[in-house]
Structures are given as structure tokens and as C-alpha cells.
Amino acid sequence: MTDEYLWPARNVAEYAYCPRLFYLMEVEGLHLVNVHTEEGMNIHRKVDKPSRVKRSKEGDLIQEEQPKSVRSFTVRNSELKLMAIIDLVDIDGNQATPIEYRKGRPRRKGNFAEPWPTERVQVGLQALLLEQTGYEVKEAQIYYAREKMKLSLIVDTALKDEALEILEEAKNCAKGSRPLPLVNDERCSGCSLQPLCLPNEINYERLKNADEEFQPRKVWPPCDEGIQVVVQQQGTKIGVSGMSMRIKDAQGTLQKEIPLTNVESVSLLGSVQISTQAVQTLSDLGIPIAYLSPVGRLIALIDPLDSTSAEIRRSQVRKLDDPTVVLELSKALIIAKIANQRTLLMRNNAALPENVAKDLKKLIALTEKAKSVDSVRGYEGQAASLYFRHFAGTIKDILSEEFQKNGRVRRPALDPINACLSFAYTNLTNESVAACRLARLEPSIGALHVSRPGRPALALDLMEPFRPLIADSIVISAFNRGELGEGHFIRTASGCLMTDFGRRAFYNIYARRMDTLITHPTYGYRLSYRRMLILHARMIAAWLMGEIPDLSFLTTR
Ligand code: SF4
The missing domain is CATH 3.100.10.20 (CRISPR-associated endonuclease Cas1, N-terminal domain)
Structure with missing residues (x-):
């Protein structure tokens, strides 16, 4: 933060709710639009239309009679390093009353209704700012839209001291590292940033060896529809x-x-x-x-x-400069990838020779003990070669014979199965780039994949365990169900390509797979594959930020 920076009172007040929430919003610039925040934004949109100066037909300023109300009243103070845009201020002479609009309800203690701590701090800070501009503030009001109820607060020394204390604590908090999430705290269930913060998952990973029991709850909205729009x-x-x-x-x-x-x-x-x-x-x-x-x-x-976070990027760049961190991340990715390849072959290739599953298991064990990223790449290459030698056995279509003859060929794709695999990986790469962006990670700085201009190295890393789970599974199911076949491809001198018609069919299958719900083996809740990808991108970010001690990726049995 530079000296000129003025802290928004609205964000500072969040510190009273949860220091981590304040840090995520103010320092990392994270926010998430959901039904609740959207409702709140709508209420503020109505209130936040700035008041206009009234003029006569001749264009002269009309002096309004006192008292008057001013919407979106902006107050700044460089001494406090604070600013606020107050929803509404009632002004009567040199007396000002800030009025804050809320979508929800006040805090209830029996029949008694009172403002929440965040609201007390926010109006306290607003009162301090108004006083600095020369107004006298004796009272503040909070209007709760859901209950159409207005609560008044006396602006006294206690309220202002409380607000100043939070302001100081928040400023100190911003100088340090991201606070850890609250543990089993009710506040998390009402927090708009819960899907980004991942309190249950992070606490589980942090404290899984401690005595406390953690049962992470599903925190995502139940419906995935339209989450990634492809046109x-x-x-x-x-x-x-x-x-x-x-x-x-x-x-x-x-x-x-x-x-x-x-x-x-x-x-x-x-x-x-x-x-x-x-x-x-x-x-x-x-x-x-x-x-x-x-x-x-x-x-x-x-x-x-808005979707960048300097804090996460800084950690990513710093950590991924460390060879031991790069090795650890690479191993976790490839262990999960080989495990998923093995499961896929065992499930779908009825004629799989016994030694293949054993050999893949050995490669997992070797990867676990690998001492360098090059060794990890080597084991990954051996596993891929073994896997694709038996991949044709998972597909019943006659086209599998051609794939068996060609093997896995990237560019140009020589046959429909290779073309479909390449197209599925391209789409998974794009999806992984979006997942990295949502986790505020820089997609171009990776571990296993070397950074090159235009290459989303971290997104390519992230998708490794998901290749068999998403892309390869789509190809198997598309050909086995007859949803894709020879007629969906054209063969040209420069390789085999999917037709427009083929791509349309592909995207239907792709969307179905991404929306398929699976149970997370560690956290026990069900998420779609798309959300699993995002969850694991966020877990990489949490690991790079030092919030969780170790990292593992989704594997299925
Ligand atoms: S989810 Fe919980 S720990 Fe995370 S920011 Fe919100 S209140 Fe704080």
C-alpha cells in the first residue's frame, strides 16, 4: 500500500467479521458474486445514485431548504488514510446523520434487535470521516431492506474508539501474511468468500494429524449450469x-x-x-x-x-523458483495422473494384461521416490507410453484398430481417436487456464511444464491428473456410445480433423462430463469435474501460500 492509499471503510469493517475476509478482499482484491452479494448490490445500486444539484429552468442553482439528504456522499481523510461512500447522509445545518443500507436483518438477542459488529464499525468510521469534514455526528442509522426496519445508533466515544481500533488492527493485518481461516466457525457459512477461502478444506489439511475432527461441508452452489459458457x-x-x-x-x-x-x-x-x-x-x-x-x-x-492477486502471484513466483517445491508439486501431479490412468484401463479394458496395472503401480512408487523433476518426467513418459499401448482396448469402435496401429500421435492427428483426444486436451487446457485464473494463479508459471512464451505451464500441470478422468473418459464414452464415429471427422493431407457437426456432438459430451458429480475421496462431498478442477487449483494456491503442508490431487477408485 502506498502512503496515498485510502482504505475503504466498507472493507475495513469486514475485519470485525473475520480478519481473513478483510485480507482476501482488501489485500488480495478477491470477491465473489453470488445471490446474496447480488441482492446487496441491487439495494446499493438504488441508493448509490448520486444526488443531483437542482437548477431552475433558467439554469440557476436552486438552494434547497434544510434539512437535506445526499446520496452516495463521498468522504476522504488522508490523516486517517480512510475513505467512504456513504449510502445516504441527512444534513441539517452542521449536523450529519449517516444512513447505511443493508439487505439482511439486524442481529437479534431475544426480542432485542441490534446492528452487527461490522455495521457498528462501518458507521463509526463514517462518523469519524464526517466529523473530520466539519460536521457534528450524534446519530447513525442502518436500514434493513428485508425487514424494512431502521435502527439508530448513538455515535459516542465508545463507538468511534471501537472503529478506530479495528482500523488500526486492519492496517497491521494488511502488512502481514494472509490470516488462517476460522476453525469450525458459524461465520463461515454466511460468508460470501467461502468458496475462495476454503476454510474447511484448509483446516482439514492443516489439522488432519491433530486431535480435532474435521468434516468439510459442501460449499459450492448446487447448480453448475452455464458456469463455463462455450459459444x-x-x-x-x-x-x-x-x-x-x-x-x-x-x-x-x-x-x-x-x-x-x-x-x-x-x-x-x-x-x-x-x-x-x-x-x-x-x-x-x-x-x-x-x-x-x-x-x-x-x-x-x-x-x-480484478482477478489478479499480487499476494498469490508473489508466492507462486517465489515458491516455484525453489527446486524442492517444483519437485514436490510435480510428484503430486504425476502420482495422481498415473493412478487415474491405471484405474481407467482397469475399468475399461477387459483384456488388460495383468502386468500393466502392476507396472503402472511400480511407476507410481518410483515417482514417489523421485529425486528430480527430470526423473518425474521420465516416469510420466513411461507410464504414458504403457497406457496408450493399451488405450485402444477401452474402445469398442472399429476405429480403435487404427489407433492401436498409429499409437498416440499429437500433431498431426492421424486418426479420429487421436483427433478427438487432441481436441479434448485443448478444451481441458482452456478449462484449466480458467481454473488457474479463478484461483488467482498465473497460468504461465508452472512446475512440471517449463514456461515458454504463450504456454500456460501451470494450467498444463493442473490438468495432468484430470486428463484420464475427463478428456480420455470423454473419448472412450463418445466412441463406445456411438456419439462420435468416422462421419464426424474429415481426413486431409494435413491430418484428421473434427467436422463442425463433430465438434457440436463433442461439446454435448464434454458438457455432460464436466457436469458429472463425483465424490471427493478426502473431503467426502460431491462436486462436478469442473468444480474439482477449480478446487484443486485453489488448493495449489493455498499450498503455495504456505497454508497447507502438503498437496494431493483427485484420484478415483
Ligand atoms: S469463509 Fe470463514 S474464514 Fe474464510 S473469510 Fe469467510 S468467515 Fe473468514
Whole structure:
């Protein structure tokens, strides 16, 4: 923070709720739009329209009679290093009464209603700021929209001292590292940042060897619909209206309307148009927009400034400069990847020779003992070669014979199964880039994958354990169910490519897989594959920040 920085009173007040919440919001700039914050924003949108100066028909200023109310009253003070935009201030001569609008309810003690500590601190800070500008503040009010109720607070020395104390504590907190999450605390269930903070998961990893019992609860919204929007129909136009994304076809007919509170990323394939207003709204909400080529290659990313966190980036850069950290992360990724490859072959290849599962198990054991990242890469390569030698046995389609002959070939893909695998990995890479962004990690700085210009090394790392779970499983199911076949591909001199029709079929299967719920083996709750990817990106961030001692990735049995 520079000396000129003025602390927003609204964020400082969150310190009274939870120091970690304050730190995540104020120092790391994290926020999450959900139903509750959106409701709160709507209430503030109505109140926050600044008051206008009234003029006569001739354009002269009209002096309003006292008292008057001023909306969105901005007060700053460089001595306190504090600022506030007060929802409403009633001014009567030199007396001012700040009025704060809240969507929820006051705190209840029996029949008695009182403001929450956060609200006391916020109006206390507002009163201090108003006093610094020359007003006398004897009273503050809080209006609770849900109950249509107004509570008054006496602005006395005790209230102002309480606010000043929190301001000082918050400033000191911001100079240090991220506070640890609250342990088994009711406040977490009402906290908008819980999905980013991961209090239960972090406490579980931190304290799993201690006496306390942790049973992490599911913290995600139950519905995944529209969370990653992929638009590939050429000529489609995307706009926004209020808090909805509107997708129209080339003729201008509305095809779909998606609430923006459910959207986490937007991917546009080929010639899809998006309005400037939509780009601005998505960026304001911290939603990245990926521009992809018609075959799914990432060309550009609109990366909202809001979604970066200097703290997490600093830890990432510092930690991933340390060879022991790079080795530890690489091992965790590849151990999980080989385990998932082994499970997939055992489940889907009825004729799998017995030694393959044993050999893959040996490679896991060797990876666990690896002393260098090059050794990890070597074991990963051996496992991949063994795995793809038996991958054709998981597919019943006649095309598997061609794959068996060709083996896994990346560029150019020689047959439909190779083409489909490559397309699935490309999409998983894009999804992993979005997951890294949501975890506020820099996708280009990785461990196992070396950073190169334009290469999302960390996203490629993150997707390793998920390749068999998501991409390979999609390919197996698509060909075995007959949802993809020879007719969905064209063979050219430069390789085998998926047709438009094939890509449409692919995205249906892809969306189905990403939305499939699975039980997390450690945390016990059910999440979709998409959310698992995001969860593990956030766990990497927590590990790099030193919040959890060790790291493991999703494996299925
Ligand atoms: S989830 Fe709990 S620990 Fe995390 S910021 Fe919110 S209140 Fe604090």
C-alpha cells in the first residue's frame, strides 16, 4: 500500500467479521458474486445514485431548504488514510446523520434487535470521516431492506474508539501474511468468500494429524449450469441485459439467456461476436473471456484486472523458483495422473494384461521416490507410453484398430481417436487456464511444464491428473456410445480433423462430463469435474501460500 492509499471503510469493517475476509478482499482484491452479494448490490445500486444539484429552468442553482439528504456522499481523510461512500447522509445545518443500507436483518438477542459488529464499525468510521469534514455526528442509522426496519445508533466515544481500533488492527493485518481461516466457525457459512477461502478444506489439511475432527461441508452452489459458457455457432452475437447474458443467433433470435451470477468464464470459438458492453460487464464481474480458433486453440484472453492477486502471484513466483517445491508439486501431479490412468484401463479394458496395472503401480512408487523433476518426467513418459499401448482396448469402435496401429500421435492427428483426444486436451487446457485464473494463479508459471512464451505451464500441470478422468473418459464414452464415429471427422493431407457437426456432438459430451458429480475421496462431498478442477487449483494456491503442508490431487477408485 502506498502512503496515498485510502482504505475503504466498507472493507475495513469486514475485519470485525473475520480478519481473513478483510485480507482476501482488501489485500488480495478477491470477491465473489453470488445471490446474496447480488441482492446487496441491487439495494446499493438504488441508493448509490448520486444526488443531483437542482437548477431552475433558467439554469440557476436552486438552494434547497434544510434539512437535506445526499446520496452516495463521498468522504476522504488522508490523516486517517480512510475513505467512504456513504449510502445516504441527512444534513441539517452542521449536523450529519449517516444512513447505511443493508439487505439482511439486524442481529437479534431475544426480542432485542441490534446492528452487527461490522455495521457498528462501518458507521463509526463514517462518523469519524464526517466529523473530520466539519460536521457534528450524534446519530447513525442502518436500514434493513428485508425487514424494512431502521435502527439508530448513538455515535459516542465508545463507538468511534471501537472503529478506530479495528482500523488500526486492519492496517497491521494488511502488512502481514494472509490470516488462517476460522476453525469450525458459524461465520463461515454466511460468508460470501467461502468458496475462495476454503476454510474447511484448509483446516482439514492443516489439522488432519491433530486431535480435532474435521468434516468439510459442501460449499459450492448446487447448480453448475452455464458456469463455463462455450459459444461456437458462427455468427452468434453475445450481449448483456441487466445481470443476464443474452445469446442470439445470426438472425438476431434470442437462443439463450444466462444469469451472469452463474458464469465463471466465457469461451468464443471462431466468428462469434460479443458487444463492448458485454465485455465491460463480464470484466467488471471478473469473468475471463477466451477467444479460441474454430478448432479450439486459445488465441487471446481478456483477463479482468480484478482477478489478479499480487499476494498469490508473489508466492507462486517465489515458491516455484525453489527446486524442492517444483519437485514436490510435480510428484503430486504425476502420482495422481498415473493412478487415474491405471484405474481407467482397469475399468475399461477387459483384456488388460495383468502386468500393466502392476507396472503402472511400480511407476507410481518410483515417482514417489523421485529425486528430480527430470526423473518425474521420465516416469510420466513411461507410464504414458504403457497406457496408450493399451488405450485402444477401452474402445469398442472399429476405429480403435487404427489407433492401436498409429499409437498416440499429437500433431498431426492421424486418426479420429487421436483427433478427438487432441481436441479434448485443448478444451481441458482452456478449462484449466480458467481454473488457474479463478484461483488467482498465473497460468504461465508452472512446475512440471517449463514456461515458454504463450504456454500456460501451470494450467498444463493442473490438468495432468484430470486428463484420464475427463478428456480420455470423454473419448472412450463418445466412441463406445456411438456419439462420435468416422462421419464426424474429415481426413486431409494435413491430418484428421473434427467436422463442425463433430465438434457440436463433442461439446454435448464434454458438457455432460464436466457436469458429472463425483465424490471427493478426502473431503467426502460431491462436486462436478469442473468444480474439482477449480478446487484443486485453489488448493495449489493455498499450498503455495504456505497454508497447507502438503498437496494431493483427485484420484478415483
Ligand atoms: S469463509 Fe470463514 S474464514 Fe474464510 S473469510 Fe469467510 S468467515 Fe473468514
